[in-house]
Amino acid sequence: MMFDKEMARKAAENLKAVREKKPLIHNITNFVVMNYTANILLSIGASPVMAHAQEEVEEMVSFAGALVLNIGTLAPDWIDSMIMAGKKANALNIPIILDPVGSGATRLRTESTNRIMSELHVSVVRGNASEILSLAHEDARTKGVDSIHSVDEATSVAYNLAKDLGSILAITGEVDLITDGDRIYRVHNGHALMGSVTGTGCAATATIGAFLAVDKDPVTATATALAYFGLAGEKGAEKTQTPGSFMIASWDALYTIDKKQLEEGARIQVG
Amino acid sequence: MMFDKEMARKAAENLKAVREKKPLIHNITNFVVMNYTANILLSIGASPVMAHAQEEVEEMVSFAGALVLNIGTLAPDWIDSMIMAGKKANALNIPIILDPVGSGATRLRTESTNRIMSELHVSVVRGNASEILSLAHEDARTKGVDSIHSVDEATSVAYNLAKDLGSILAITGEVDLITDGDRIYRVHNGHALMGSVTGTGCAATATIGAFLAVDKDPVTATATALAYFGLAGEKGAEKTQTPGSFMIASWDALYTIDKKQLEEGARIQVG
């Protein structure tokens, strides 16, 4: 398989920019991953802030390079805060990334995701296949599930859904698929152990947030962030094969990976 | 001391079943331990979900193999969510385990525990001696404290309280005592360092939750889960004697302990 050299260079460039600019990333996220997300953002060179009160989210987001919304332990008042912060972010042209944790599993999650998607302009949505598919209209959703018999079909569903929603979709899994309904990238970095640590998906989302803050093209920001995050997982798994020490080792790797290592290690496929 | 070989085999069998069935464990738990609990559940092979909104707990629990309730950073609306989720769990015959963190210390905690116990059928309650004793009626409680002058008397108090409540009680300490008011097991696994890491008790509770999802006998599920969790503490302490690295090492051990190791290492005493 041929990986794109320009995208690998772009990944290295984005990492350098995050470390130099240290963008403030405003997270309205779930209780499970707050600590881990803040630590990951610090380790990659960004400045995390967690703030959810309606009395301050508009003010806080106005200082931010990106807004990360994550519905993992959602409650209605937190969704209201997300909408408030998101409207301000939209008005200020600050990119928003949404992690629709568990969307499709309960009505509250599916409806909250759809409310966020309809009331805000969301630059990027990152989730697993079933979370992303829950963004489709119900008939499209059913048709979607029924029609997916191959990787090609999954790609076509994502492609059309991204076009419909006007957002970039990042479906993460063994291979990550990123599309805006026009371009398509596949990221081959990552390691199976990442699924044994809670919050790796959420931390990947926050990492995309940091890259969105420095790269004006949200498609390349997303693909390069996922390559970087996945590469850190690979480096962690070179050191250890158990989840606790892997969590530490991959967190350390995000800190130590340098431009050269990322340019050499990023495995991003175009199309 | 003679440890029960059949129970050791049962422990190994339950661990295998958790890893094969990967039961969804629905946690309504405290802010301090959410991340750690999710990671522990993943490491043992279960699928954690944290959800507390009244708008979704009934739906979420209906997918679950067990419901874990933990009052560690309780507030009245969270207790309402626990009751809602618990009623649904009871209707669907999904086992509930309660961790009454700090019950007995404040009125809110004692009353919330008693409310949960009276409105729900709780399969198992795991706590330390004073938390468990707070479940007794006030005069029994006072009498209880006054009357405990020996291990035999503590056993007799637990035995009678379990019978009264119709729940299995798991009193964890240097030796864990598990009783349903009929059978009694004592688990001799564990290590003192576990007390130096926050949330080990809560994680033990969640581990019991995962075992409840695969073992129809909640008494054996509880005893075997505590043997497994304690063995992981022992393995962790073989590697390191300081709390941070011990947290990681014992988490790793939960992942690496195999059937054979658990069958050999479980120290469960009958009676």
Next chain:
Amino acid sequence: MMFDKEMARKAAENLKAVREKKPLIHNITNFVVMNYTANILLSIGASPVMAHAQEEVEEMVSFAGALVLNIGTLAPDWIDSMIMAGKKANALNIPIILDPVGSGATRLRTESTNRIMSELHVSVVRGNASEILSLAHEDARTKGVDSIHSVDEATSVAYNLAKDLGSILAITGEVDLITDGDRIYRVHNGHALMGSVTGTGCAATATIGAFLAVDKDPVTATATALAYFGLAGEKGAEKTQTPGSFMIASWDALYTIDKKQLEEGARIQVG
């Protein structure tokens, strides 16, 4: 530079007292750092409890050796709980320490900090320079910022502000400055990597809380706690230079540092 030998001895003495008395430290703190803070308090020998419900904070704080207030992920009802707990603490002469995370960044944070400072007697406030400066009246604040052109001027601002507020101020940074408006101490312990782990400032605040519970002089309690916490950072950095493993190593160091090591390693400057 000459470091004070008596203060180093006092640090060792305070550490011994915390380990012997195991004071209960009541934290009303932010979601990001709850787990880490609880673990740090356990590792230094204290007993952490996190409780925020208005229904129990007065009861809980009455058992505590110190009350730690931290506005990191604040919401108005949590501030109300802080005020309630704080009034009870004041009535019972239980020392309060405030960590005004992000004060100065949003109106909600600045106003909440000022409300806490005006409604409660706060023994110690620990923050970075901009958080501490946000405690000043607006004109003093502006004047303050404008007038700080040297370390001497920063010291003079802190000195006067501590006097105005009637609280001890601990401004942490490369060198920590502690003053009550009369005495001034500077703590030279610490390591730059501490800034790469989320919650180290909050954990330092909680450590001061534990020392306040055993040392009646809050100025020496604060300076010695910061020397101890900083020394653990130095020890951690001797083992590793990456943030994940550093978090673990410095946590371990808090547990292993003994009286002798602290007496030798504390670098506290008087004046």
